[in-house]
Amino acid sequence: MAFEIRPATADDAAEISHVVLSALHESNAADYSPEIIARVARSFTPERVAAQIATRQVFVAVEAGRIVGTASRDGAVVRAVFIAPDAQRRGIGRALMADIERAARAAGVAKLTLQSSLTAVHFYGRLGFQVLTELRHGDERTIVMQRRLA
Numbered sequence: 001m002a003f004e005i006r007p008a009t010a011d012d013a014a015e016i017s018h019v020v021l022s023a024l025h026e027s028n029a030a031d032y033s034p035e036i037i038a039r040v041a042r043s044f045t046p047e048r049v050a051a052q053i054a055t056r057q058v059f060v061a062v063e064a065g066r067i068v069g070t071a072s073r074d075g076a077v078v079r080a081v082f083i084a085p086d087a088q089r090r091g092i093g094r095a096l097m098a099d100i101e102r103a104a105r106a107a108g109v110a111k112l113t114l115q116s117s118l119t120a121v122h123f124y125g126r127l128g129f130q131v132l133t134e135l136r137h138g139d140e141r142t143i144v145m146q147r148r149l150a
Contacts, residue, residue: 002063003061003062003063003068003069003087003092003095004061004062004063005059005060005061005062005095005096005099006059006060006062007057007058007059007060008053008058008059008060008070008072009053010050010053010054012053012060012067013046013047013049013050013053014046014049015060015066015067016044016046016049016053016058016060016067016070017044017045017046017048017049018067019067019068019069019070019082019083019084020041020044020049020070020080020082021041021044022084022085023082023083023084023085024037024040024041024044024082025037025041026085027085027088027119028040028117028119030119031117031118031119032117032118032119032140033139035139036139036140039140040140044080052072052079052080055074056072056073056074056079057072057073057074057100057103058070058071058072058080059071059072059096059099059100061083061087061092061095061096063087063092067084068083068084068086068087068092069081069082069083069084069087069092069093069096070082070096071093071096071097071099071100072100073100073103073104073112075107075109076104076109076110076111076112076113077112077113077114078097078100078112078113078114079114081093081096081097081114081120083096093123094127097127100112101149104149105149109149110148110149111146111147111148111149112129112146112147112149113132113144113145113146114129114144114145114146115135115142115143115144115145116129116142116143116144116145117142117143118141118142118143121143121145124145124147125145127147128147129145129146129147130145130146130147131143131144131145132144132145132146
């Protein structure tokens, strides 16, 4: 089924929150403890997502009228890339990242940086991101990655 990528609006906040929470609880749960998932999930309530939409460049992937993915950019930093579990492995994440890169280039950004979950390191690696370092926030591990834009 075809999907489209568009900028997010404040009206999308609840649906984006649902996508993120579903991905956290189903996909990321293989790599993180329930306590870490719960802690991260608190950052993605509909109210917090609405605040992110107001301060970042946020994109959504829409399929058959339903938001199935999201990605955002805060300057040269990629943030909050999540795909609904039932929509993963169909090119939606790759398409969202392509729009993030186009927007970054248009803004004059020379390189993008992100903090990847353990779950997504291979995905970002296939897109040309390289590992810079590993960060630990208590018992949570994330991988800092970077990609130079041509």
